Amino acid sequence: MPETIAYEDLSEKVYQSIKGMILTGELLPGDKLKQEDLALRLGVSRTPLASAFSKLEKEMLVELLPRRGARVRALSKAELLDLYDVRIRLEPLGAAETAKRAGEAALAELEATLAAYRTTVSAKDPAAIRLADYQFHLVITRLSGNEALFRIVSSFNIVFICNQRGILKPPAKSLAEHEALAGAIRSHDAELASRIMEDHLLDARARLAALIEERP
Amino acid sequence: MPETIAYEDLSEKVYQSIKGMILTGELLPGDKLKQEDLALRLGVSRTPLASAFSKLEKEMLVELLPRRGARVRALSKAELLDLYDVRIRLEPLGAAETAKRAGEAALAELEATLAAYRTTVSAKDPAAIRLADYQFHLVITRLSGNEALFRIVSSFNIVFICNQRGILKPPAKSLAEHEALAGAIRSHDAELASRIMEDHLLDARARLAALIEERP
DNA sequence: GTGCTAGATTTTGTATGCAAAATCTAGCAC
């Protein structure tokens, strides 16, 4: 038997690269993804790009127009709010499950992620805060042990996409909520963890809705 | 400008074909998906298969082992229950939104889908019932107007996958619940529609859990 | 200047070819 080492496809690497470019803003909504250019830039042929584009399309990051090419998908305000509605349903489930089952290792990981978030907040670096927030939410979802839930939440980049349009909440408030959430998980209070997560997200959604109201 | 007609990729057709084979049971969990065989069978080359496999992997329908090929994914009992937990969170949201916004056309479509379900139940054809149930749930989710929600629910085949392991509920009971749900939507009672959907799914999940208990 | 058309250019989608990896098979030792 060959090594069971996780060999990585070129299409997977390409997918990761393009995803990174979109998430960091190097590629902006509406940008055309030319196969030849990207292939050259990433040092591969056009073949693995097809699979990468398919994956990104499933994640709503890219729009595929047959025979017309691929472009970075732009999410409307309404779509962002819809994504928040989904997030509000799914992440509290993750928080509750994590609170129920988190062991020593899980709590340590949660603590480390929270500490990283604290650091970025005191450093006042918006991009870093956004990334750390993304990771905190994703860690809680992953620690739930519900693989389908984690795949959905991370695949659809729900957390990151929802945060794309600027910071919507004062970091101090967000940090306090994260601290309370981590506390609820530490004391294995699933009900409380779920409620804190829900309130945390409902508040964020309301702020986004208000923002849209004032400049639609 | 060329026609804006929705041209379909070969990779999209191939994806649909393979998905159909999996959903109908023509391809069973664990089956190896050999590129050469499938390509020959579908009358295409191996190139569009790569993209199709990537899409199916994102939907948790196939497992991709780099350099080792693709196989139809087998979902464990625990994963099925996890999927139900996700479903229980998402579909009530769809039901509530649909109840809020459904107009004449939407209600007519819902009615038609429900009528089709009624027919299959009286015909006592399990496969047809399963398909009609799948469509009823999907229609409600789609009519919510939340595209992200619909994409997630349909992409992950949540409804169909959850039903793969036999019929879990007496059709008469399920039909009664569907009727009540349609009624709540017709009277635009979002709260009631959400609750009925949740109960409907909680009951199904409990039956699945019990089934797993007795033969794990 | 605008609007249209035809040809050239670019870009995409797919089939094919090839090298590397995985799997199968046969032979041998025990």
Place this chain on the structure above:
DNA sequence: GTGCTAGATTTTGCATACAAAATCTAGCAC
């Protein structure tokens, strides 16, 4: 019989090639 090894066979992943579609460009009419 089992377990191991080496070579043959199959299968995968990627680059390349090519045809068809889309886009760009130049010329011309007005």
